[in-house]
Structures are given as structure tokens and as C-alpha cells.
Amino acid sequence: MQADGSGFTPLLNNILSLGMITSWLPGDQKGLLGTLTIFLMGWLLEMGRNAYTWFSERWRFQYSLTAEFSEGDPAFDWILAFLSKQQAWRNSWNFKISAKTLQRKNGVEASQICKGHKSENAEYVPTYQNPQLFRWEGYWIEISKTLSSSSYNYQEDRSISSSTFYLTVYTRDVSVVSSLVEQARMEYMEMSQPHVIIHTSNRSYIPFYWNECKRKPRRSLESVILEEGVLDSLVFDAREFLGMEEWYQTTGIPYRRGYLLYGPPGSGKTSTVYALAGELELEIYSLSLASSSMDDSLLAAAVGCIPKRSIFLLEDIDCAFSRIDESNSTNSTRMYGMTPKCNVTLSGLLNVLDGVASQEGVLFFATTNHVEDLDNALIRPGRIDKKVRYHHAVQAQAAALYKRFYPISHCAPESASEDVSDEEKTVRIDDLAARFSQSIPDKTFTAAELQGFLLTCKFQPEKAVREVKDWADNTMKERLELEAKKTAKQEKVQAERDKEEIEKLRSTLVKMNGSTGLSRRIEKSSGKQDARGEAKPSPEQSCSGSGLSGNGLDTWTIAEPDAHK
Numbered sequence: 001m002q003a004d005g006s007g008f009t010p011l012l013n014n015i016l017s018l019g020m021i022t023s024w025l026p027g028d029q030k031g032l033l034g035t036l037t038i039f040l041m042g043w044l045l046e047m048g049r050n051a052y053t054w055f056s057e058r059w060r061f062q063y064s065l066t067a068e069f070s071e072g073d074p075a076f077d078w079i080l081a082f083l084s085k086q087q088a089w090r091n092s093w094n095f096k097i098s099a100k101t102l103q104r105k106n107g108v109e110a111s112q113i114c115k116g117h118k119s120e121n122a123e124y125v126p127t128y129q130n131p132q133l134f135r136w137e138g139y140w141i142e143i144s145k146t147l148s149s150s151s152y153n154y155q156e157d158r159s160i161s162s163s164t165f166y167l168t169v170y171t172r173d174v175s176v177v178s179s180l181v182e183q184a185r186m187e188y189m190e191m192s193q194p195h196v197i198i199h200t201s202n203r204s205y206i207p208f209y210w211n212e213c214k215r216k217p218r219r220s221l222e223s224v225i226l227e228e229g230v231l232d233s234l235v236f237d238a239r240e241f242l243g244m245e246e247w248y249q250t251t252g253i254p255y256r257r258g259y260l261l262y263g264p265p266g267s268g269k270t271s272t273v274y275a276l277a278g279e280l281e282l283e284i285y286s287l288s289l290a291s292s293s294m295d296d297s298l299l300a301a302a303v304g305c306i307p308k309r310s311i312f313l314l315e316d317i318d319c320a321f322s323r324i325d326e327s328n329s330t331n332s333t334r335m336y337g338m339t340p341k342c343n344v345t346l347s348g349l350l351n352v353l354d355g356v357a358s359q360e361g362v363l364f365f366a367t368t369n370h371v372e373d374l375d376n377a378l379i380r381p382g383r384i385d386k387k388v389r390y391h392h393a394v395q396a397q398a399a400a401l402y403k404r405f406y407p408i409s410h411c412a413p414e415s416a417s418e419d420v421s422d423e424e425k426t427v428r429i430d431d432l433a434a435r436f437s438q439s440i441p442d443k444t445f446t447a448a449e450l451q452g453f454l455l456t457c458k459f460q461p462e463k464a465v466r467e468v469k470d471w472a473d474n475t476m477k478e479r480l481e482l483e484a485k486k487t488a489k490q491e492k493v494q495a496e497r498d499k500e501e502i503e504k505l506r507s508t509l510v511k512m513n514g515s516t517g518l519s520r521r522i523e524k525s526s527g528k529q530d531a532r533g534e535a536k537p538s539p540e541q542s543c544s545g546s547g548l549s550g551n552g553l554d555t556w557t558i559a560e561p562d563a564h565k
């Protein structure tokens, strides 16, 4: 029941309930006095309850501080992790149980809920449905959560809800709240350390927030094998940038840095970003411009809520917009009309990169397989400050990949049960790695392709060396066949398009001839002669449709161009 201030509602309730009670009393107590006494008692009780609520609210208001944490904001994640660690869910047994995945849900271990119970596969996520009270550093803290369905998404035909945490600390000292938040942030960072946190979003409407969060085991820099010095210079550059905020401010240069990683698919661009994020302890905010729901305003909103000291990763940026038009594109996917639809405009992206929506202190990484398709405006210094080119693996890279695949600790000799020392194993692996790399042509296969092959020879380094040449030959052969098929298909598509064009022109001209009453048909000579010495039109002239000869408009020639017959 809610207090309405006037006390009228409880009064009415009491009268009604009294009527019911007195009807059950013995006859001698049914008098007016009995009724009034009970009525008065009920009324007093209700008034007392209202007064208690009123005073406790005033007291709360006077002697407590309430902080709000909304879903989508990084601080929301900090508080969730903090609550799990503080076991704020202890007095409530409401959990959402879901399978353990890479997605981070801030669940608690089954053993925390029930001693001795272990569950490797399920995750218990406290729902905080009811307000919970817990003690932290001598302060009483109350936590409550609301789920508000704020708007309706017509695209996905469902209402959108988001959660908000309210943290009430019973003190007037604001520094308590700030130190709690700082502790929550530190603990969150500590907890995330063995992982790289990747934020994505499937929201296609504003208010936007990064509503999905995955964690991946950290990848060491050594595990990404690039040409010598490439990775080191990238790490050095990013680290230097992160330590130079003040310098940027003094010089008035916008405090952000852009990197473009370009090269063939599977050469290690994404792996580089993940390894770098792990090394520098940064979180990644990753978006794809190829998503049909992404447009300029959503992109601006997304970038607007990336926190400082983070990586903003835009993968396959060429999918979104290319400088050259589709008909000229060499990219076969475009040829077949498979270019993903993109609603982000070039100016929208440029605005985001250097306009109001751009976030200070963010490392921007763009990856592409087709750098030649990018607009110069996009990759000019200030937007892209450092470009890193990726190649197919050179032989030294292939050898390094091989050695990473067969660390000596996992390397038992294939043939005999000889007892081999570590030095001998190292020499053996070095020798095998050299033979492996010499069996494949330089700059022909990507690291991903080599990794795919090596996965077929797990724990069998000798086998990998024996079979790599055949694999390389077969892969090359398959590649050539595929290329030939693609080219043939492209030519066929092109020929069909030309034919359609010719048909369109032919019917237009026939209509025009009919409407103007022109019936005369005179062959227009191109100056070229075929084998029989007859005049033959060039493809351009055949269907040019201008209708204007040197001496005026009166003749049309329609002929199939030889090239596309």
C-alpha cells in the first residue's frame, strides 16, 4: 500500500475491513464501542506505518547517497563484478542459469552457492530481483535493480529493456561512493587481466550501447608471427601514444591515433589487434560497417560511448564504401552483386573519426583486404597515422610458425623411443623448420593457410615436413582452378549484362523507328571488313544508338558485337 498523504485511503480500507470483522464478533461485543475501538486501532496502525515510511524516507534522503549505473556504460560492468565479489547476492536465491560461453555474464561459481558443488558448464548469474543489503568497509549498502522497457524497436518488432543498478550507501560522505567505484574498477581490471575483453553490439537503434561482451584468452605478442620489427614498432607507437596525453593537449593536436592494417585475408591483422590489446591491457570495441542496421547516426552514437584508453576496431572497412564504383571493381564478390549493403556514408565515417563524435584517447584500428578501394580522404594522416602492410608468409615466417606449432616440450621423436635431450630436440626442430619452410614457395600462402595445414599434423613434426610439398602443390592447383572458374563466371556474367544492354537498346531503337515512321535500314560501315570482305560494325558502333550520321538522322544499325557472341 502506498501512503497518499491524506490518510483517506487507509481509512476507507479500515472501515471496510472492520465491517467484515465485527460481523464475526459475539453478539455482546457488536456494539458501537467495539466497532469504534477496532476501527481506531486499525487506523492508528496504518498511520503509524505511514509515519514510519515517511520518516525512514526522509532519513534515507538525509543520510544516504544513491549512485545509478546504467547498462551499456562500462561502470555498469565494474559494479556487476564488484557485487559478485562482495557476494551481495548472498541473501537472495534468484539466479539465471545459463551455459558457460565466451560471453561474460558476471556469474558466480556453483561452489560459491553450494559448498563442494562444481559445475564446469553452467553459469549462475544473480538477478538481484529484490533489493539486497550488504556491508562494505563498515558502511551499509543497499543494491536494487530495475528493468525498464523504455522503447519499442520496430525493426526487430520487440520492446527494448535495459537494466539500471541503484547503489545506496548510508553515509553523507561522497568520497565513500567514489572509492567504492574505484575499487570496483580496479577489481574488474584485475579480473579481466587473463582475458582480452571484446565489446560488440547488436543494437540497431538509439540509445545505443555496447550490449555484448566477450572475453578471449590473452594472446601473446610472440604468437603473432610477422616480419621482423613490425609488431614491436606497433606496440611502441601505441604505448607512446597512451603516455602522451598531456603533450597532445599542450600542442592542441587531437588526442587519438589511427592505424590501418591491410593485406590478404588470414595474414594476422585481427590477431595483431587482439595481441596488442592484451599487451596494453585495453578493451576492444568492435563494429562492422557491413551490418545493414548500421548508419551514420548509429555509428556516431556507438563511437560516442567508447571509453578512453580503449581500442575501436572497424573490421573490413572496405566492405562499407569503396572509392571505385562497382562496375569497375576487380573484387569478385562485387562482380556477383554480393557487396554487403552499407548505410554508413564516407562523410559519416569521416565525421566520426575527426568530428564531434570522436573519442579522445582511443586507438582506432581499421582492417581491410582491399586498401586500393579506400578513399584517400579516409586514410590521410590525422585519420590514419600508421599503415601496416601484411603479406603472404615469407619462408622465415613459415619456419617460425612451424616452431610455434611444435614447441620442444611437445615434440616426441616420431620413430624411436630414443631418449633425446632438449638441445638435441631444439636442433632437430630447427632443422625440420628449415626443411618445412624451404618446401613451400615464398609469399604464396597466408599464415592462416599454413596453420590450417599444420593442424592436420598435430604432434607430428616429421609428417608435416614430409607432406607439406604435396599440400602446397595441391593447394596451388586448386587455387588456379578456382581462379579459372571465377574468371569464367565473371566473363559469363559480364557477357549476360552486355547482352541485356544490347536488347534494351535494340527495343528502344525499334520503338523509336516505329514512332517516327523510319523504315529505311542502311548498314553503317565501320571501316572494318570481315573475312568475306563485308562491312562489319565495331562493338561500340553496333549499338551506339546516336542515330546521327554525318549527314543527319535517318539510319540505324543494330548488330550483335562479335566480342560477346
Ligand SMILES: Nc1ncnc2c1ncn2[C@@H]1O[C@H](COP(=O)(O)OP(=O)(O)OP(=O)(O)O)[C@@H](O)[C@H]1O
Binding pocket: 223, 224, 225, 226, 264, 265, 266, 267, 268, 269, 270, 271, 272, 367, 368, 369, 447, 448, 449, 451
Ligand atoms: N601472422 C600470423 N601469425 C600467427 N598466426 C596467424 C597469423 N596470421 C594469421 N594467423 C592465424 O590465422 C587465423 C586468422 O587470422 P586473422 O583473423 O588474424 O587474420 P586476418 O588477416 O585478420 O583475416 P581477415 O582479413 O579475414 O579478417 C588465426 O587463427 C591466427 O591465429
